[in-house]
Amino acid sequence: MPAEDRETSLPDGKPDSATEQYLSRYEDMLRLEQGRSKLTVYAYLHDVREYIAYITGEHPETFDPGSISTSDIRVWLASLSRKGLQRQSVKRKLQSLRSFFVFLLRSGSIAADPTGPVELSVRKKPLPKYVPEREMEQVIETDEQSPDAGSFEGTRDRMIISLLYTTGMRRAEILSLTDSDFRMARGELRILGKGNKERIVPLAPQMLLDVKEYMRLRDERFPARSGCRFLTGNRGKDMSAAALASIVRSQLAGTSAEQRTPHVLRHTFATAMLNGGADINTVKEFLGHASIATTQIYTHVSFADLQRDYNKAHPRAHAEKPGKPPVTDHKKGKTEQSNKK
DSSP states (O other): OOGGGOOOOOTTOOTTOHHHHHHHHHHHIIIIISOOOHHHHHHHHHHHHHHHHHHHTTOGGGOOGGGOOHHHHHHHHHHHHHTTOOHHHHHHHHHHHHHHHHHHHHTTSOSSOTTTTOOOOOOOOOOOOOOOHHHHHHHHHHHHHSTTTTSHHHHHHHHHHHHHHHHOOOHHHHHTOOGGGEETTTTEEEEEOGGGOEEEEEOOHHHHHHHHHHHHHHHHHOTTOSOOSSSBOTTSSBOOHHHHHHHHHHHTTTSSOSOOSHHHHHHHHHHHHHHTTOOHHHHHHHHTOSSHHHHTHHHHHHHHHHHHHHHHHOTTTTOSSSOOOOEEETTTTEEEOOOOO
């Protein structure tokens, strides 16, 4: 392999140093034995070089992998976290180091892998944010009564919110729609999802009417529009992701949602479906999830609603104790209870 193709050079490192030899052999293993992509090889080597620079300062040629302890690894990872590096990035750097030290272990360069005992705890993923059902209905009703309800922009913006809310589409999916994806006679919509996987979802009668009205106003406004997608911006071109985000943010401004994005409407759709009694497999198909495990996070959201309503409604929901046990008067041999009626 030509020297210029390698990613192993270290600042101030001697060309024939042991450190360079370790990295060169490691790079060959990644490329030739594991068949890693160029980007993956670059990322792994970059992380390893970063650690070597951290542990040796300006003298990478003094790097001795056999002297590295588990404590050394943990201290470095902690320093990365203190600098504000995201947890996922810290985990990736640990993975790179682990791959490097496992390689050295198997090649007989070290006696033990210092990264072996290091584990980064996985933080509990936050529950998806969503807009409560009553607030979504208010948004749609307010849009229908707004002064610009009959205009092209007003009709389009209301239709976008309704379409995202009633289908659970991703941002990229709605932006990539074409008119031919709407099968009006069948009341269906064809969605091209991640990995070019196609799915068909039903559209409610009112949603079909909203789509038809939007198309009519769009074609009147831009009879020779330059765009070829279903969604059109204010100048006749295909709508951008930024324009879509702005519309959703504006439409959801009056809701309690902390985040007002197309993805929040996707969460809102899934939560509404499960709260309404839909089977989780049905929701999975609507969302285009490859695994049911991805969809199951929304069952936790639905349970959170259940818990909240229970806490509000049931008289015993906030009792500190399940009930005070009866007190027995051993002298009388009776149980004293308050039986007042």
